[in-house]
Amino acid sequence: MLAEQRLGKWLTSGKPAPLQSSHSWRPRRSPALKRCVAAVSSSPSVDTAAVFATDKRPIVLFDGVCNLCNGGVRFALTQDPQESLRFAALQSNIGRALLQRCGRQPDDISSIVLVEEDACHIKSEAILRIGRRLRQPFPVGAAPLFVLPGFLRDGFYDQIAGSRYNVFGKQDVCQLQHDQHADRFLQ
Structure with a gap:
């Protein structure tokens, strides 16, 4: 009854009712993710062709605040x-531009993406192609x-990706590069 009274007041006041459920249809962003997104422009202006002009190595786009993703990047490093892979956070300008090049929304952080000069791979396909580039026994x-x-x-990938923050947690800031491997990270 109390909920009906509140709803009635909001309807007659002309104000929108505040969201009551934590399971609303709106995606919720953590403060860390908001800082990452705020650090980049809304429409990336990066020449993605230039990214492959002098360096043909594929680029792994990863969620820069996800602990699971960061652990995967450290493992791949x-x-x-042979340093056959380069890396960029999905939230970076270059990551957002490469997402658009792959036909994805620039703010889509739902999947790992492997960007090659002439192709893009997402989800399990990206992981398998990355695995083929690592030392034995991973290619086999x-x-x-x-x-x-x-x-x-x-x-299977979607099940893990959908719960990655709850199970593995998040970083407070984007992990864009490691000092030891700075030349392999694009910003």
Whole structure:
């Protein structure tokens, strides 16, 4: 009854009712993610062709505030002694521009993306292609997973990605580069 009275007051006052549920349809952004997004422009102005003009290595776009994603980047750095991969946070200007180049929204941080000069790969496909570039046994271990249909792999990926903040937590700031590997991070 109390809720009905409040709703009645809001309807007659002409003011919009405040959201009562934490499960509203609006996406909620953490303060850390808001700082990352605020640090970049709303429409990235980066020449993505220039990114591959002198360096053909693919670029891994990752969520810069996600602990799971940052752990994956640290793992890839240690397992890629040939330095065949470069990295950029999805929230960075270059990350947002490359997302648009791949036909995705510039603020879409829902998936890891592997950007090659002539192709883009997301979700499980990106992870498997990254795995093929790492030292043994990861290329061999990833090979059988290519046989699984993409919808099965991506379904599993979506389950993990959807709960990554709750299970693994977030950083307070974007992790854009490591001092030891600064040349492999694009900003």
